[in-house]
Amino acid sequence: MEFNITEVSKDEADVELENITLAEILRVYLNEDSAVTFAAWRREHPTEHPILKLKTKGKSPKKAIVDAIASISKELDKVEAEFKKLK
Secondary structure (H helix, E strand, O other), X not given: OOEXXXXXXXXXXXXXXXXXXXXXXXXXXXXXXXXXXXXXXXXXXXXXXXXXXXXXXXXOHHHHHHHHHHHHHHHHHHHHHHXXXXX
């Protein structure tokens, strides 16, 4: 997953993502974090990449993103393990 942090401050960040699927998955997991006060994405035009707006309290936006990606990876590992059991 590639992303570009376009704006960052102590408790806010704008992140440009590759597509809306990644933006939506990341938004869902970020909103589960109690330190995240706002996470939503927007896209100005269908030909442009989505921008995820993130606001946090008590945690840096970068740390919140890293934690969300770790949670997503952990969940995908569980799904993969369950899928392998079906063989």
